[in-house]
Amino acid sequence: MVEPRLGHPNLGLGVGLRTVHFPYILEKHPPVDWFEIISENFIDSQGRPRHTLDQIAERYPIVMHGVSLSIGSTDPLDFQYLEKLKKLAGETDARWVSDHLCWTGVAGRNTHDLLPVPLNEDTLRHVCSRIETVQDYLQRPLVLENPSSYVTFAESTMSEWEFLTAMTEATECGLLLDVNNVYVSSVNHDFDPYEYLGHIPYDRVVQCHLAGHTHCGTHLIDTHDGKVIDPVWQLYREVHRGTGGISTLLEWDAQIPPFEVVHAEVLKAKLYMEENLPSDGPQTQGESTGEAVLPHPLHFVAPEVQ
Amino acid sequence: MQENKEFDLEKLQTWMQVVISHAGGIEAGIASEEAQREFEIAPDSLERIICRSNNLTSTERLGIYGNAYFARLLECLRESFPALAYALGDELFDEFSLEYLQRYPSQSYSLCELGGHFASHLQETRPDAEQRASGEIDWPDFLIDLATLEWNIEQVFDGPGTEGIPSLAIEQIEAVPPEQWSQMILRPGPSLRILEFQFPVNDYYTEFRQENKPEMPAPRPQYIALNRREYVVRRLEIEPLEYRLLERILCGNSLGDVIQRVAAEAEVPLEQFAELLQQWFQKWTTAQFFSSISSPQAETSID
Numbered sequence: 001m002v003e004p005r006l007g008h009p010n011l012g013l014g015v016g017l018r019t020v021h022f023p024y025i026l027e028k029h030p031p032v033d034w035f036e037i038i039s040e041n042f043i044d045s046q047g048r049p050r051h052t053l054d055q056i057a058e059r060y061p062i063v064m065h066g067v068s069l070s071i072g073s074t075d076p077l078d079f080q081y082l083e084k085l086k087k088l089a090g091e092t093d094a095r096w097v098s099d100h101l102c103w104t105g106v107a108g109r110n111t112h113d114l115l116p117v118p119l120n121e122d123t124l125r126h127v128c129s130r131i132e133t134v135q136d137y138l139q140r141p142l143v144l145e146n147p148s149s150y151v152t153f154a155e156s157t158m159s160e161w162e163f164l165t166a167m168t169e170a171t172e173c174g175l176l177l178d179v180n181n182v183y184v185s186s187v188n189h190d191f192d193p194y195e196y197l198g199h200i201p202y203d204r205v206v207q208c209h210l211a212g213h214t215h216c217g218t219h220l221i222d223t224h225d226g227k228v229i230d231p232v233w234q235l236y237r238e239v240h241r242g243t244g245g246i247s248t249l250l251e252w253d254a255q256i257p258p259f260e261v262v263h264a265e266v267l268k269a270k271l272y273m274e275e276n277l278p279s280d281g282p283q284t285q286g287e288s289t290g291e292a293v294l295p296h297p298l299h300f301v302a303p304e305v306q
Numbered sequence: 307m308q309e310n311k312e313f314d315l316e317k318l319q320t321w322m323q324v325v326i327s328h329a330g331g332i333e334a335g336i337a338s339e340e341a342q343r344e345f346e347i348a349p350d351s352l353e354r355i356i357c358r359s360n361n362l363t364s365t366e367r368l369g370i371y372g373n374a375y376f377a378r379l380l381e382c383l384r385e386s387f388p389a390l391a392y393a394l395g396d397e398l399f400d401e402f403s404l405e406y407l408q409r410y411p412s413q414s415y416s417l418c419e420l421g422g423h424f425a426s427h428l429q430e431t432r433p434d435a436e437q438r439a440s441g442e443i444d445w446p447d448f449l450i451d452l453a454t455l456e457w458n459i460e461q462v463f464d465g466p467g468t469e470g471i472p473s474l475a476i477e478q479i480e481a482v483p484p485e486q487w488s489q490m491i492l493r494p495g496p497s498l499r500i501l502e503f504q505f506p507v508n509d510y511y512t513e514f515r516q517e518n519k520p521e522m523p524a525p526r527p528q529y530i531a532l533n534r535r536e537y538v539v540r541r542l543e544i545e546p547l548e549y550r551l552l553e554r555i556l557c558g559n560s561l562g563d564v565i566q567r568v569a570a571e572a573e574v575p576l577e578q579f580a581e582l583l584q585q586w587f588q589k590w591t592t593a594q595f596f597s598s599i600s601s602p603q604a605e606t607s608i609d
Contacts, residue, residue: 040416047464048537068415074316081415106319110412111327111375112382115319122313150370152357155313188367190360218361219370303463305515305539 002203004244006141006174008096011061011207011247013266018252021259022052029059032263036249039066039097043084048304057092063207063249064089065176066099068110071130071144072117073103082137089138096206098143098176101127101164118153119163124170131171143206145176148184148213148222160185161199174206177246179235180228184213184220193235202242210236210266211251225254227265237272245273317344318355326371329408333365335372379407379420386421387456389514390449393522405431418464425453448522451503455511458499458532459539466496467534473594479587486601488562492555493598497534500544500552503527508541535594542593547572548586552595560602 012033017025019041024030035056042053056062068081089097102114117123134142144167146160158166168175177200186193212226228236228250240246250266321344328335333349335341347354352364359367383403384391391399409431410423432446473495482490506528513520529549531542544552547568554564569579590596 040418044416044418045464046466047534049464051469051537074319078415103319105412106316106323108413109323109327110414111323112378112412112417113326113371113374115322115326115371118313118315118318120313123315126315151364151367152359153318154353154355154357155318156357188359218366219359221370303460303539304537305459305463306541 002201004203005206005246006172006204008174008206008247010245011063011095013269014061014063014247014249015259015262015266016065016249016251016253017053017056018256019049019052020256021262022048024259025056026052028259030259030263032060032266034061034063034095034247034249036063036065036251037092039064039085039088039099040068043081043088053092062092062094063247064092064094064097065145066097067112067114068104069099069134070102070104070110071099071134071142072101072115072123072127073106074126075106075108077130077133079137082134086138089140096143096174097138097140098145098174098207100145100147101167102147114147116147116149116151116153119156119158119160121157124158124163124166128167128170131167131173135171135173141172141174143174143176145178145209146181146185148178148181148188148220150188150219150221152189159191159196159199161196165199165201168201168204175200175204176207176209177205177239178209178211179239180209180211180213180232181222183229183232183235184222187220193231194238197235197238197242200239200242202239202244205239205243205246207247207249208236208239208243209249209251210269211253223254224251226252228268233268233272236269240269240273321345321355322368322371325368327375327411328372329376329404332369332372336365376404376407379412379417380404382417382420383407383424386460387424387453389456389511390452392514393449393452393510402428418460421453421457421460425450425457428453444525445522447525448505448507451505451507452510454501455503455507455530458501459541462497462499462532462534462539463537465534467537468495468497468594468597469535469537471597474591474596474598476588476591479591479599482599488560488565489601490561490599491558491602492561492596493600494556494595495533495597497532498556498595499532500549500556501530501532502549503530508543511541531593531595533593533595540593542589547574547582551586552590 014034014036015032017035017037037053042050066085085097100114101117103117104113104115105111117127131142146164164175167173182193182196186196210228210232211222211224212228214221214223214225248266248269250262252262321341324338324341325332325335328338336347336349336352345355349365356364356368358364380400380403394402406424406427409427412420428446428450504525504527506523506526508528508530510520510523527546529544529546531544531552533540550568551564554568569576
């Protein structure tokens with residue numbers, strides 16, 4: 001019998017910690033339930049970012065979310081990176097450590113993109129073996145997110161939900177279900193997002209993500225630059241029903257508005273817990289402006305200088 | 307689990323990385339020798355590897371990753387080098403950056419390392435030495451100086467610092483017994499860096515930050531000390547002689563040795579030099595350049 005959320009608590013409604021919000025959070029101590037950090041922005045920091053994180057971690061639960069583990073890569077795992085993750089997790093009392101089902105580079109290179117893996121038995125075996133190594137090293141279960149993706153492979157023999165289910169059952173890793181990614185990938189790969197959610201082993205879902213995306217006409221790009229659209233909220237309602245309540249986090253990474261706006265957006269999740277519609281009606285999808293739209297991750301901290 | 311003997315994940319990942327990071331675009335990437343070594347495939351046969359969707363062809367789908375690769379990294383470089391990007395203009399900055407990214411693709415888990423070789427890349431790819439010698443062009447030195455300044459600012463911002471630790475006060479220097487003075491060693495704070503430039507790029511950087519749209523300045527040597535106080539990077543212009551002193555101090559030389567060598571090189575009368583030293587020690591302690599002063603022989607530390 002698996003405990004709900006693999007035994008992790010439901011932290012409530014959280015916000016992705018971004019540097020532009022540092023001053024507001026330190027001054028106002030907003031009543032947000034928890035923060036998720038981009039691990040790579042802090043594991044080497046010896047300046048303002050880390051100092052601020054330490055202050056925030058004293059008041060709020062912290063979850064670490066990485067973009068460079070590259071669990072699906074055929075390159076060797078980077079143990080120096082894992083050591084830093086483990087150290088930061090200990091120092092911030094991170095509730096869990098997550099990353100993505102993806103690879104970010106091979107041959108010693110990092111593309112800084114979350115590239116999809118072909119979904120078949122060979123890849124599954126490869127990924128599971130690496131998850132076990134990482135879990136042994138970190139001495140805690142790893143939590144992996146379904147990425148949004150833009151290609152599928154001829155060599156894939158299973159659906160993403162089949163892969164995720166087999167992966168979590170074989171390794172006992174947790175799942176971070178990104179509801180927006182399910183929607184983005186469903187449009188890009190022509191599948192039914194409700195069928196996807198119908199096959200997710202909800203007791204193994206530790207957390208979910210919400211975000212905005214950009215509609216490019218023929219496909220969607222996971223830009224994290226706007227409000228959550230209504231179809232994604234409807235999927236979230238389904239996830240909430242399936243999990244019975246889950247730590248929920250809003251990511252907003254480009255054109256970031258004031259903290260109150262970001263916080264208000266994630267608080268809308270309450271409406272979908274109570275089977276109510278949002279008071280300000282459905283959101284429309286962000287249309288592409290013709291400028292370059294970038295799928296995430298993009299993480300960079302601008303220096304303060306006099 | 308069944309094993310597909312034909313499937314090779316490493317080959318597929320190597321191929322995909324080559325294709326999406328090819329500067330000429332996806333189709334040129336597929337046709338490149340490097341990619342063809344992994345999969346001998348024509349662009350119109352891409353469906354053997356990448357499936358199409360209802361709306362997009364295999365090439366269009368793979369192109370989303372190709373477009374994102376350079377766009378993401380260029381955005382990051384623009385954030386690391388905003389003044390350089392302004393000085394070059396968008397088009398030229400992107401051109402230089404594209405060259406750079408092909409020569410120095412990221413090998414780090416962190417994007418914060420991405421610009422680490424940018425100044426040396428500009429140095430390595432600068433126009434030939436003859437033109438420099440004849441004075442026909444001087445802008446490469448300006449660009450290299452500016453890239454060096456911006457990269458160092460970024461490193462000081464998130465590198466080691468002394469916040470929360472007392473820095474060396476002028477009174478502690480004054481308290482050193484005269485007979486120990488020459489053996490004393492000043493220990494710099496971990497964020498202190500000194501930089502020597504051929505152009506006044508620090509002034510240019512200030513003008514840029516104040517949105518004064520600066521023009522490329524005429525060459526003039528400029529010496530800058532960078533350090534961090536209260537998590538903010540501080541820039542302080544220093545004199546050439548001050549730079550020489552600090553350079554030797556940062557190498558761990560004793561004060562006696564430093565002063566003797568620099569005074570001799572500078573050909574400054576000793577009395578005048580002593581006066582300058584007093585001013586500089588005052589300035590350095592106010593700017594919190596040093597954490598302690600100690601004498602290795604006497605094994606005393608005054609911090």
